[in-house]
Amino acid sequence: MNIHQFYLKHMAKQTGYRATWEPNRPLFVGAIGKLERGVFTIFTNLEKEGIIPEVVEDETEGFWDYTSYDSVSINFKLAGQAPLAGSALTDADAGVTIDFKNNEAVVFQADKTLTHQIINMAEIEKAIIEKYRKDEWPKDWLIVVQLIEAESATIIISNSSNNQIDLKAEANVGTSHLKLTDASLGLHVVREQGSSFKILAKNGIMPLYRVMGIRHPLFGKPGLSTKSLTEEMDGVLEVQDFDPEELNSVDVETNG
Template identity: 25%
Template sequence: MHRRFGQFACWPPNTPLALGDVGVLRRDRFDKATTLADLGIRSLPDETGTPTLLEYSSADEVRLVIDGEARAAAVLPPLEAKISISFARGGATFFQAAGAVKQSITNLPKLERELRPLLARKIWRPEWAVVTSVQRTGPTIILVSDRRDAKVEFSVSADTLGPSIPLAAAAAGIEFGSMHGVGVRVVAPEGTTPLFGAAQFRGRNRTLTYRTGGVELAELGWDDVDAGE
């Protein structure tokens, strides 16, 4: 997910996040501790993108079939549809979100200047990261398999369908049938934040440090976050 979108996947995927949330970022979750507002920082210059469709399926591990026909993309015909999604391994993911809008803090140098006094006074903990971008989505579907050969079958009623719409847009009209081996199922009409970006004070060697000198507030990538950190 990070390689595809340049953001981390929120876990659990229906956990609410907002710009300025502060906490500890691990590869499997973000543990919120406080917010910039609670720390006295209320000026957050931000930028809002345009609505878009987000899609992701684990490569070669998710098979989508609509009305008996294998599909590469989850776009529905303007009729009632029977759908099945199968997974080749545990942990494989199917994700689609319609009307996703990215919100971002755009001026990290300004935010860094406001945070440095807190870092110097040890109010800001060096392990903390701050959420600098979120994807706010409209209708969203997220499925994560719990084991190999997991499969879910469902139908979408005709009254929720328009001409060739994304599957996620019909989330309100989904009726689930059989399902086995699916560990996570999120079907939300709107209002999820499944993806986010974060920044942290880090040294030039990309290690955490308590010193206020020689560090900068930088966006985190996947390699910056250890599984056990």
């Protein structure tokens, strides 16, 4: 399994959300698109289709912190502290040493997160059904109905066993509040024993989302259905849960 397939399956299982690939790819609530091997490609949006979404977001910011259980250790080092054995960090450096014990592990930290979601899905469903009956809405179109936005995030996906990464901070060297998501620290890799995919303290990304669409053969698991349809319809508008089979549906190029 390649790194993108592992990450999408792993995050869906652990969080209940779809993970954006690549994690820094732009996305927005109301986007309409298709999934190709788990990658969401935008085709249009609700407003361009004449449907106006009502979107709300959290009033308070959150923090997402997920680390693969029993597979990752994270050690923060302040300036003046002795580094871990084998680390490339010096006594004067502030930074982080991350050890991955196997080749399928994730560090996911997202700071100052807001959840954006559509709240007028009943109206949207009615409009989509009308378009679908007129053959104006492709069955495989999906709508982004919920989205996690992070002011900053660090995502590291290991794809080698016994991988160790040393990240050095360039700024605020004496701080006692080192955070993987703090972009002001200027964290960068000074040594890595194995290999991994990394986004380090990236600002303004949309790492997690949910989609709804007409029931599709690839997505057999029932989710939220805003209402039932008449017998002449062969599907319902529902949350499309992640299905591992979709990773093999279309062959597209991915990093990693």
